[in-house]
Amino acid sequence: MTYTLKNADLNELMQKTIEKNPSQNEFYQAVYEFMLSVEAILDIHPELIDKKVIERILEPERQVMFRVAWVDDKGEIQVNRGYRIQFNSAIGPYKGGLRLHPSVNLGIIKFLGFEQIFKNSLTGLAMGGAKGGSDFDPKGKSDNEVMAFCQSFMRELYRHIGPDCDVPAGDIGTGAREIGYMYGQYKKITNECTGILTGKKLSFGGSLARTEATGYGLCYFVNCMLKKMGTSFEGKTVAISGSGNVAIYAAEKATQLGAKVVTLSDSNGYIYDEKGINLDLVKKIKEVERKRIKEYVAVETSAKYTEGCSGVWTIPCDIALPCATQNELNIDSAKTLVANGVKIVAEGANMPTTPDALDFLMNSGVKFAPGKASNAGGVATSCLEMAQNSQRLSWTFEEVDAKLKGIMENIFMNVDSTATQIGHEDNYVMGANIAGLLKVSDAMIAQGCI
Ligand code: NDP
Ligand code: 2IT
Numbered sequence: 115m116t117y118t119l120k121n122a123d124l125n126e127l128m129q130k131t132i133e134k135n136p137s138q139n140e141f142y143q144a145v146y147e148f149m150l151s152v153e154a155i156l157d158i159h160p161e162l163i164d165k166k167v168i169e170r171i172l173e174p175e176r177q178v179m180f181r182v183a184w185v186d187d188k189g190e191i192q193v194n195r196g197y198r199i200q201f202n203s204a205i206g207p208y209k210g211g212l213r214l215h216p217s218v219n220l221g222i223i224k225f226l227g228f229e230q231i232f233k234n235s236l237t238g239l240a241m242g243g244a245k246g247g248s249d250f251d252p253k254g255k256s257d258n259e260v261m262a263f264c265q266s267f268m269r270e271l272y273r274h275i276g277p278d279c280d281v282p283a284g285d286i287g288t289g290a291r292e293i294g295y296m297y298g299q300y301k302k303i304t305n306e307c308t309g310i311l312t313g314k315k316l317s318f319g320g321s322l323a324r325t326e327a328t329g330y331g332l333c334y335f336v337n338c339m340l341k342k343m344g345t346s347f348e349g350k351t352v353a354i355s356g357s358g359n360v361a362i363y364a365a366e367k368a369t370q371l372g373a374k375v376v377t378l379s380d381s382n383g384y385i386y387d388e389k390g391i392n393l394d395l396v397k398k399i400k401e402v403e404r405k406r407i408k409e410y411v412a413v414e415t416s417a418k419y420t421e422g423c424s425g426v427w428t429i430p431c432d433i434a435l436p437c438a439t440q441n442e443l444n445i446d447s448a449k450t451l452v453a454n455g456v457k458i459v460a461e462g463a464n465m466p467t468t469p470d471a472l473d474f475l476m477n478s479g480v481k482f483a484p485g486k487a488s489n490a491g492g493v494a495t496s497c498l499e500m501a502q503n504s505q506r507l508s509w510t511f512e513e514v515d516a517k518l519k520g521i522m523e524n525i526f527m528n529v530d531s532t533a534t535q536i537g538h539e540d541n542y543v544m545g546a547n548i549a550g551l552l553k554v555s556d557a558m559i560a561q562g563c564i
Contacts, residue, residue, distance in 0.1 A: 138221030232550025309503030329363025331491015
């Protein structure tokens with residue numbers, strides 16, 4: 115893949131980024147997509163180059179990499195690598211999830227941290243961008259091993275975070291169980307009960323509706339797109355990939371809004387249930403038993419399980435919601451979706467669509483929502499959890515959900531009007547990048563050369 119930009123200044127920055135950060139392909143991909151949007155506004159925003167805003171944004175404020183040693187159930191020492199990339203604090207304390215997956219490397223954490231800057235900006239709340247995690251694989255580990263890892267991870271991470279400095283949260287492989295073990299260790303070391311993590315269980319400072327927030331928020335955003343198109347979720351067929359936190363609650367909200375969700379997947383394969391996914395069963399398999407999605411067809415015998423996760427996009431649908439991982443929806447899948455008449459693709463995951471698939475979808479007239487706008491409901495509700503922790507109060511589910519809905523509607527209006535203002539109506543990729551960037555740029559310039 116070549117990353118060439120027409121604008122000489124931006125092209126030089128792009129090439130410098132590649133040289134300075136070897137083998138970080140996902141980071142280049144995220145930066146390039148962002149730069150293509152920046153290119154469209156350089157004439158009206160020369161400060162982005164003159165004040166070195168873009169050059170500064172591309173360099174994380176702080177990058178921490180550390181050893182995570184822990185003892186497994188056989189008494190053997192295991193060694194993983196931990197990361198926390200504190201990318202940008204121009205508009206507030208660093209905020210972003212922790213990913214636990216064997217594929218985790220510096221380039222993946224960098225792309226996630228980079229996109230988090232603009233996502234958090236779009237929420238309208240005061241949060242900077244960060245991301246972290248480890249190449250630890252929670253799959254197949256005992257509870258005791260997960261705890262041992264999480265405690266060791268926090269024994270280093272604790273010195274870099276704080277309620278007004280950096281507040282991590284969940285992401286792939288990090289749910290309420292992992293957050294609980296990390297929180298317990300932080301408290302043990304510091305003797306402080308502060309809201310240094312979000313996604314906590316309700317019994318020690320978690321927020322109602324945080325579990326649901328990313329998936330629900332995604333559907334609130336899609337609902338705005340549908341409204342603009344003069345339609346609604348009612349009667350639509352929805353294909354969803356993944357069967358984790360984001361996928362399950364996207365399926366729940368889409369169903370509540372009148373759609374029929376027919377697929378879910380994991381990294382091994384996908385299920386297709388023509389009559390609509392039975393979400394109680396999915397929650398039991400995934401949240402309680404921690405088993406694979408193929409178990410679904412043992413109970414719902416009319417549903418079909420197929421090996422290979424990309425096959426999920428061969429199922430005809432009106433709306434496709436990729437909610438698993440980066441680059442899971444490629445050009446072949448995009449072509450199949452378009453041939454089958456898809457109208458909307460909205461990203462629940464971070465960067466699930468490959469660049470060529472993205473171009474193809476947009477050129478085919480499909481309405482496309484980029485993750486940094488459409489999945490921002492998770493981090494927004496994390497901020498609501500922080501607000502409740504500071505107040506020593508907890509709000510009702512309805513209060514949090516109503517705030518989440520309002521935030522997603524505001525994000526849509528902002529992204530939509532920004533796209534229109536720059537002459538690219540309905541290009542939500544450009545709208546999101548530019549609206550997210552301009553707030554961060556303003557804050558950086560106001561705070562001087564830091
Ligand atoms: P979970 O760990 O709960 O679920 C992840 C799901 O994606 C699982 O079904 C998993 O299957 C699947 N998956 C993971 N890696 C791959 C892969 N390489 N190929 C195919 N499937 C894969 O994570 P979340 O639901 O929390 O996160 C999903 C996505 O949403 C990620 O991109 C994340 O960054 C993003 N996101 C999450 C937010 C949150 O609040 N949790 C907020 C905003 C974005 P398997 O079990 O086989 O690995
Ligand atoms: O990608 C994301 O926005 C998240 N994983 C959620 C981050 C958060 O701080 O809630």
